[in-house]
Amino acid sequence: MPELPEIETIRRSLAPQLIQKTITAVTVHDPRLRYPIPTDLAAILTGKSLENIHRRSKYLLFEFPHGHLIIHLGMSGNLRILSPSVKLRQHDCLDLIFAQTLCLRYHDPRRFGSILWTSDSPSKHPLLTDLGPEPLENEFQGEYLYRVAHKRQKSIKTFIMDGHIVAGVGNIYANEALFLAGIRPTRLAGQIDLPEYQRLANSIKQVLTVAIAQGGTTLRDFTDSTGKTGRFQQSLQVYGRAGEKCQQCGNVIQQQIIGQRSSYFCPVCQK
DNA sequence: AAAAGGACCTGGTGGC
């Protein structure tokens, strides 16, 4: 479901409601995610106060005095804040009750998500330690992409969707950023020059920044923790628009599978 | 080392 802007939107909707509140109950309804939810989560969290919520790539990091709860939503996960009396639905996996009144409920039909606990620095967790730079940080620039792409033979689209190269760019925003930069998604990463990479890095920053400002992209079911949908789908230039006219030049948007993922581009605007 | 493909899951949609 969610890429960086959607996770950031969720983080921002959760933070004001939950920070500084104490967990009064924890219930694991169904531990079957990509990795099983720790069975001792209630013992770990009950009575602890949430100090902050951070984001790294598509991971949400819930900071407690003695460690971090790491949550990844996979393809179909979502987090809602509900009254604890709201009835469970199928695929509800976990309830965290804050201050006896707020229920943070994790729901995930496809069960590709993860809920992990670490008492160490989250950046040292095996799933996070090898992640690439955050695209909205200053260290992420075209020069960096150009350097790490040296002699790489994979498509540029697959390359920027690799979280070990740059964190948080998924299928929607990879397509959109390549359109904005005027780069064909099938080009090989090692054959793109420095000026193009500078354009691409700036396009990634721009598309993610605007998407966050719009509350993310709702294709079918994304909402923030209060149930609000995103608005960025109205700004999509190529994703999901195969057969429609390019809004820049009028030519027909093409669709092609690249690295097993649907890809969309304008054959005129993207060289 | 890097690339390609499979694997993990369920649900919605469109075709027949």
Next chain:
DNA sequence: TGCCACCAGGTCCTTT
């Protein structure tokens, strides 16, 4: 209406 194939916002693991 029913059945089936295909598709989906992610990412890890195995094989080549």
